[in-house]
Amino acid sequence: xDVMIHSSSFLLPCDETCGTRYALxxxxxxxxxxxxxxxxxxxxxxxxxxxxxxIYDELPLxxxxxxxFVIRNRYKPDVIKxxxxxxxxxxxxFYVYWGTKVIDESHxxxxxxxxxxxxxxRHSTLNQESSRLxxxxxxxxxxxxxxxxxxxxxxxxxxxxxIVLLSDDCLIQLLPKTxxxxxxxxxxxxxxxxxxxxxxxxxxxxTTSGLKWDLSNTEMRFGGLISTSNLVKEEIITVESDxxxxxxxxxxxxxxxxxxxxx
Amino acid sequence: MSAxDVMIHSSSFLLPCDETSTGTRYALxxxxxxxxxxxxxxxxxxxxxxxxxxxxxxIYDELPLxxxxxxxLAxxxxSNFRKLYKPDVIKxxxxxxxxxxxxFYINLGTKVIDESHxxxxxxxxxxxxxxRHSTLNQETSGLxxxxxxxxxxxxxxxxxxxxxxxxxxxxxIVLLSDDCLIQLLPKTxxxxxxxxxxxxxxxxxxxxxxxxxxxxTTSGLQWDLSNTEMRFGGLISTSNLVKEEKITVESDxxxxxxxxxxxxxxxxxxxxP
Numbered sequence: 060x061d062v063m064i065h066s067s068s069f070l071l072p073c074d075e076t077c078g079t080r081y082a083l084x085x086x087x088x089x090x091x092x093x094x095x096x097x098x099x100x101x102x103x104x105x106x107x108x109x110x111x112x113x114i115y116d117e118l119p120l121x122x123x124x125x126x127x128f129v130i131r132n133r134y135k136p137d138v139i140k141x142x143x144x145x146x147x148x149x150x151x152x153f154y155v156y157w158g159t160k161v162i163d164e165s166h167x168x169x170x171x172x173x174x175x176x177x178x179x180x181r182h183s184t185l186n187q188e189s190s191r192l193x194x195x196x197x198x199x200x201x202x203x204x205x206x207x208x209x210x211x212x213x214x215x216x217x218x219x220x221x222i223v224l225l226s227d228d229c230l231i232q233l234l235p236k237t238x239x240x241x242x243x244x245x246x247x248x249x250x251x252x253x254x255x256x257x258x259x260x261x262x263x264x265x266t267t268s269g270l271k272w273d274l275s276n277t278e279m280r281f282g283g284l285i286s287t288s289n290l291v292k293e294e295i296i297t298v299e300s301d302x303x304x305x306x307x308x309x310x311x312x313x314x315x316x317x318x319x320x321x322x
Numbered sequence: 323m324s325a326x327d328v329m330i331h332s333s334s335f336l337l338p339c340d341e342t343s344t345g346t347r348y349a350l351x352x353x354x355x356x357x358x359x360x361x362x363x364x365x366x367x368x369x370x371x372x373x374x375x376x377x378x379x380x381i382y383d384e385l386p387l388x389x390x391x392x393x394x395l396a397x398x399x400x401s402n403f404r405k406l407y408k409p410d411v412i413k414x415x416x417x418x419x420x421x422x423x424x425x426f427y428i429n430l431g432t433k434v435i436d437e438s439h440x441x442x443x444x445x446x447x448x449x450x451x452x453x454r455h456s457t458l459n460q461e462t463s464g465l466x467x468x469x470x471x472x473x474x475x476x477x478x479x480x481x482x483x484x485x486x487x488x489x490x491x492x493x494x495i496v497l498l499s500d501d502c503l504i505q506l507l508p509k510t511x512x513x514x515x516x517x518x519x520x521x522x523x524x525x526x527x528x529x530x531x532x533x534x535x536x537x538x539t540t541s542g543l544q545w546d547l548s549n550t551e552m553r554f555g556g557l558i559s560t561s562n563l564v565k566e567e568k569i570t571v572e573s574d575x576x577x578x579x580x581x582x583x584x585x586x587x588x589x590x591x592x593x594x595p
Contacts, residue, residue: 202501203501204501205502205525205527205529205582208527208531209527209558212560216555226477228477229478252478256477256481258532259534259555260533260553280532282489282491282532285482288444303554305481307477307481
């Protein structure tokens with residue numbers, strides 16, 4: 060099996076990353092405190108509907124000594140997409156005026172806002188040009204559970220696209236069963252709490268290395284054992300499974316200085 | 323026509339205490355996330371109240387905030403107020419509860435059960451076990467366990483808490499947040515869900531966590547399912563809407579039912595003790 064390598068380089072300062080191109084999708088929950096860092100990494104920035112309210116209202120709060128108007132101009136999304144039932148009129152007008160592309164998908168009730176944004180990014184020139192595209196999404200977790208489940212399902216529906224869901228507390232990625240996985244841990248920024256979750260289908264055997272409680276051809280299923288409250292012990296974690304798993308790891312409260320990321 | 327037993331679901335715990343339908347007894351478990359705004363109502367309904375470790379910090383810190391008129395009084399009176407919301411039990415591995423909070427409740431007589439030796443089960447799991455073995459469960463046929471703070475925060479915690487629903491399919495457990503509730507619909511039963519439409523909905527979903535469903539059939543939803551397959555990677559029912567006051571669900575797989583909780587309609591001020 061091919062190896063898939065995972066590394067949370069998007070949590071590192073911009074000058075230290077290599078190779079990977081990022082796109083950012085902002086959904087409608089409170090912005091994580093490291094959103095300015097993600098914004099800086101991203102070559103393409105989308106707001107899904109009410110995510111635009113979050114950028115408008117909350118980004119200035121990360122820069123309390125600066126004029127909100129200046130911040131809003133600096134952090135202008137490339138695209139606002141979705142069914143437009145949450146975005147405020149004043150926010151929409153502001154970004155339209157300043158050149159943001161707005162794509163109204165209110166006719167399409169079959170897919171979530173995140174799904175629509177992932178589709179857009181997959182068809183964009185950024186994806187055509189980049190062999191290593193990774194999509195970072197904030198605001199996909201918390202709030203209504205059916206929304207959260209729909210967003211987790213987007214990871215399963217696009218297993219060949221690298222998508223990372225991010226909150227203040229943790230990140231979530233899909234580990235497709237088609238690959239062996241090597242996860243490189245930035246231990247000053249993430250961990251030690253982690254888990255492997257067989258959300259969609261049970262796993263008959265999963266094997267890991269580098270965790271406090273490693274699995275060894277272990278069965279995992281809802282109703283039985285799933286790996287939660289585990290701990291990373293090594294700097295490289297390996298995972299191999301017969302089932303698509305969700306990998307999750309905590310994000311440290313310290314170690315990500317927001318103030319250093321003025322562009 | 324299915325020969326399965328029917329399981330009836332109703333969010334009576336969102337109704338004022340004197341209006342509750344007879345028979346159901348409630349236990350409350352408070353986990354370590356911000357308290358939902360209707361926590362005082364749940365507290366009143368419950369005959370047994372547990373805090374899982376840092377959930378005690380939340381009761382201590384946040385319950386007084388629901389009663390701002392009381393809060394304007396001196397700290398000594400706030401302390402008197404906290405005595406009215408004293409948990410019966412604090413259980414868990416004790417790595418989050420603050421020392422001052424623990425001492426306060428020990429002095430008031432709260433039973434503290436330190437489970438720090440047991441790292442194999444989540445704090446919610448430990449509390450469910452306690453309740454299942456309690457006299458409340460022995461005496462009561464209609465016991466329902468309400469849990470706050472099980473969602474949000476670290477995703478592995480949340481997944482572990484969802485797994486508790488699957489591990490105790492014969493125990494009625496409802497996970498509650500400000501935004502929604504989640505319950506297990508075991509495949510062994512046909513389900514009738516009675517909707518309190520002034521308090522919950524219309525947004526809802528049916529989620530096949532853990533195993534795909536080959537066939538699920540519903541009635542009463544905007545987008546009903548009819549022997550429909552559901553799986554992660556394909557279709558799952560999210561952003562659905564309740565259309566009727568009674569929803570029915572029948573499935574070959576254990577499903578999670580979730581419905582939104584309305585922001586208005588649950589008045590806190592009526593629930594001063």
